[in-house]
Amino acid sequence: MKTKRIHKVLAGLLILGIIGFTACKKEEVVKVFGFVQGFVYDGTTNTILDDVKVTWEVAGKQDSTTATAADGFKINDLYSGTYILKFSKTGYSTVIDDISVPMDDFTATAKGGANKEYMVSVNPVMYPLNAGVVGRVYKSENSRSIPIEGAIVRAEMPNSNLIPRIYETTTDADGYYNFENLPAVSYVYIRVLEYIDSNGEKYYDYYNDFNIVPGAVTTISAITLSHATDPLMLTNTSLWIAPGVVMNDVPVTTRTFTLTFNKDIDQAVSEERRGDTDLVRLTGAGITTADYSFTISGNVVTLTTTIDLTAASNYTINYNLYTAQPYDGLNSSVSFTTAN
Structure with missing residues (x-):
């Protein structure tokens, strides 16, 4: 009986030991601290630069160090997070670079936790302002x-x-x-x-x-x-049966012809650019300048003849016109044939 009691006591102590050991082990935070190091280079010569100011922010407060040609730079004890590093030097372009320090880990470890270092290498390139x-x-x-x-x-x-x-x-x-x-x-x-x-x-x-x-x-x-606005162009005429398609056999008794444009015509600017008043001309069999006249109203030009045209003949209406903008002009023509 005495032996059994001893065994029970030992078993109980073993269980208490296991419980006690387990209690000493729990999930503790492993703190991650970041370290950044590197050299700063000249982008045209690839040489290491001296006396470069390096700035960054920690918890809303700006901190800085200086990168040298001999030792570069090193930043210690950065907590988990993202940082923007700014490199500046007189006579050179300012450069930024962002780095990230991983989040803290949770792991089963000895009571009191532990620390973990995370190293980042950054070697920015700066360009002279020349x-x-x-x-x-x-x-x-x-x-x-x-x-x-x-x-x-x-x-x-x-x-x-x-x-x-x-x-x-x-x-x-x-x-x-x-x-x-x-x-x-x-x-x-x-x-x-x-x-x-x-x-x-x-x-x-x-x-x-x-x-x-x-x-x-x-x-x-x-x-x-390039001009984003459409230039002056002919959009319609009484001589077309469809856009750009001139009718065949225009009656010889036709006395009025209209030309319609996409913009208003400025007669004064047109006369100034052309150097005379002969902006619209009708040429062909039996026609002289005394046989027709024209008027301009907005974007419509109307040409009127005082005589009938000659049968089975070719005629051309020439026009040299401008909008209020003296560079926006159109020098072109419309040709047609009269009926027999």
Whole structure:
């Protein structure tokens, strides 16, 4: 009996020991601390830069250190989360880089938890601000290229981590633009925003990439903006039986012909551009300038003859007209044949 009691006591002590040991083990937080280190490089020479200021924020407070050519930089004890590092140096483009420190872990470990280090290597590239770009912007007006003033031109960097990434200027009275102190990247995107001139005419925006030379001013080829508004055009005439299809055998007794355009015609501007009043002309068998006249009302031109036309003959109505914008003109004609 005594032996049995001893066995029971030992069994009880064993159970208590197991319970006690289990109680000492529980899930504890493993704190993760981030460390960031690296060197900063010159993007044109690939040499390591000295005296670069590195800034970041922790719990809403900004902190900083300095990267050197000899030792680079190191940031200690960053808690779990995402950080934006900013690298700045006089004469160089500012660069940003974001890093993430993993979240704290939960694991079964000894009472009191533990710490875990997480190392991140960051080697940013900075570009000297010694590049330049010059160019000229035109607008296309009635097949002519005219320099435009006040167009907004942007130089956009291909590297999204540069601050600023976009530089902006406007063209001068002769259409020239000039960018100085750009980051010396290998190429830039030049964008000209949609342009509306003093006459209310709209021109499409422009976007293209161009190679540039570090430490030099690069001249960009001329940019011509395309007219976004339809030019002056003939939309209808009494001589058409369908759009653009002239009727056959026009009666010789026809005395009135109409031409309809997509915009109003400005007679004064048209006469000034042409240099005379002979804006609409009828030519063909038996016709002289004394045999017809024309009027302009809005977007409609009406030509009236004082005599009948000759049978089975060819005639042409020539017109040289402009809108209020002296570049928006149309010099064309409509031909027809009379009946027998």
